[in-house]
Amino acid sequence: xxxxxxxxxxxxxxxxxxxxxxxxxxxxxxxxxxxxxxxxxxxxxxxxxxxxxxxxxxxxxxxxxxxxxxxxxxxxxxxxxxxxxxxxxxxxxxxxxxxxxxxxxxxxxxxxxxxxxxxxxxxxxxxxxxxxxxxxxxxxxxxxxxxxxxxxxxxxxxx
Amino acid sequence: xxxxxxxxxxxxxxxxxxxxxxxxxxxxxxxxxxxxxxxxxxxxxxxxxxxxxxxxxxxxxxxxxxxxxxxxxxxxxxxxxxxxxxxxxxxxxxxxxxxxxxxxxxxxxxxxxxxxxxxxxxxxxxxxxxxxxxxxxxxxxxxxxxxxxxxxxxxxxxxxxxxxxxxxxxxxxxxxxxxxxxxxxxxxxxxxxxxxxxxxxxxxxxxxxxxxxxxxx
Numbered sequence: 297x298x299x300x301x302x303x304x305x306x307x308x309x310x311x312x313x314x315x316x317x318x319x320x321x322x323x324x325x326x327x328x329x330x331x332x333x334x335x336x337x338x339x340x341x342x343x344x345x346x347x348x349x350x351x352x353x354x355x356x357x358x359x360x361x362x363x364x365x366x367x368x369x370x371x372x373x374x375x376x377x378x379x380x381x382x383x384x385x386x387x388x389x390x391x392x393x394x395x396x397x398x399x400x401x402x403x404x405x406x407x408x409x410x411x412x413x414x415x416x417x418x419x420x421x422x423x424x425x426x427x428x429x430x431x432x433x434x435x436x437x438x439x440x441x442x443x444x445x446x447x448x449x450x451x452x453x454x455x
Numbered sequence: 456x457x458x459x460x461x462x463x464x465x466x467x468x469x470x471x472x473x474x475x476x477x478x479x480x481x482x483x484x485x486x487x488x489x490x491x492x493x494x495x496x497x498x499x500x501x502x503x504x505x506x507x508x509x510x511x512x513x514x515x516x517x518x519x520x521x522x523x524x525x526x527x528x529x530x531x532x533x534x535x536x537x538x539x540x541x542x543x544x545x546x547x548x549x550x551x552x553x554x555x556x557x558x559x560x561x562x563x564x565x566x567x568x569x570x571x572x573x574x575x576x577x578x579x580x581x582x583x584x585x586x587x588x589x590x591x592x593x594x595x596x597x598x599x600x601x602x603x604x605x606x607x608x609x610x611x612x613x614x615x616x617x618x619x620x621x622x623x624x625x626x627x628x629x630x631x632x633x634x635x636x637x638x639x640x641x642x643x644x645x646x647x648x649x650x651x652x653x654x655x656x657x658x659x660x661x662x663x664x665x666x667x668x669x670x671x672x
Contacts, residue, residue, distance in 0.1 A: 359607040376609065380519055380631075387635040388642065395640060397651065403612060425643035 339443045354440045362405065363437065367451035371433035372405070378436050383429055390430040391423065493548065499531035505558060508532070511569045515633045522632075535591045535632065536580075543587075574636035574648050581625055585656070589624035596624070620658045629654065 336344045356377040363373040381389040393404040411427040412420045495501065503509040513532075516522050521530040538544045563569040563576075584591070598618060603611040617627060629635065637648025 359609050361608075376607070382634075384634060386637040386646075386648065387630065388640055391640050391642065397641065398655075401655075403609070423640075423642040428642060 354438045356436050356438050364454075366448065366454060368453045374431075374434050374436040376436070378431070383431070388428060388430070390434075394430075395423070493544075496548070497533040497537055499533070502532040507558065507563050507569065511563075511566060512633050519632050530595065530632075534594070538587075538590060539594055543590075573634075577629075577633075577636045578649070578653070581629060581653075584625035585623060592624040592628070622658065626656055 338344060338346075356379070357375075358377070360375040363375050365372065378389075383389060391407070392398060393402040394407050396406050398404070399406040407423065407427075411423050414420060414424055415426060503513045516532075521535075537547055557563065561568075563572055598614075601614060603615060606614065613627070635649075637646045638654050639646045639648060639650055
């Protein structure tokens with residue numbers, strides 16, 4: 297009962313061939329006609345698959361006192377080089393100095409109390425795991441030329 | 456004394472000067488061979504001929520300042536992990552037979568096994584460095600050569616206070632060449648790795664040696 301009869305199977309095979317015919321005949325020409333050529337590149341003009349250019353002359357500055365902010369909610373900038381400062385599952389190099397327990401000895405800025413809250417606003421006794429990756433918000437500064445211009449002016453609270 | 460000397464010369468005469476010369480040359484050859492073999496095991500290429508080292512700690516080291524820097528001066532595995540002085544070097548080399556045993560047993564032959572043992576292995580190295588006042592660091596880094604004006608704000612301050620408190624390099628400089636084991640840092644759930652006391656050993660009062668600087672100068 298489940299086995300298809302002979303003529304029925306042949307009709308199905310014919311329909312399949314008909315359906316696949318355009319694809320078989322024109323495998324490349326069809327998509328090229330509709331899609332405009334898009335050149336994908338990074339802001340620096342490099343190929344998207346290429347790794348960042350090395351030795352482009354960018355230098356991270358030496359240690360400085362804390363840098364001024366441009367708006368009150370701005371995550372403070374990192375005023376020192378962070379080469380080799382890794383944040384791994386096992387160890388967070390930033391908090392080795394900036395944790396409250398370490399800041400007095402190291403003279404570093406303590407991390408903000410806002411980092412001791414979970415996403416519901418519940419206060420915690422230790423740093424919230426969602427604040428673990430420091431350099432998602434806090435970034436070091438270099439002498440690199442800006443890639444794009446901008447007209448940003450400091451917020452009224454900072455003027 | 457005289458009889459002893461006579462006896463020696465007498466014995467030499469009996470056996471012949473040729474035999475003595477042979478012993479002497481044999482000694483030189485033996486020592487040369489021993490030393491060459493010893494130095495052959497004191498190379499980075501030898502260390503990373505085992506995949507335990509090549510696939511784990513060596514990969515972690517490659518991107519650090521001791522492997523890749525401006526001037527290309529490198530500190531390779533034995534520079535930090537094998538003492539330069541003959542006596543301590545022999546002791547370390549004999550202890551290394553335990554490492555050969557664990558190579559055969561395959562104790563750390565996968566990254567998973569290595570990471571499971573990372574805390575224990577790291578603690579051994581911290582302890583070894585601490586015991587010798589970070590002797591292998593000081594083979595290159597001489598405190599007397601520190602120019603605090605040339606150092607950054609942070610390093611200048613920390614080096615001066617740390618050294619005055621009698622601290623040694625490894626007290627602060629852990630994980631400079633390899634990935635650290637878990638360290639408890641009071642972030643989220645507690646970690647079962649190195650405790651804060653193990654990671655930053657507190658200065659004990661008897662360890663403070665403010666006189667050390669006076670006696671030096």
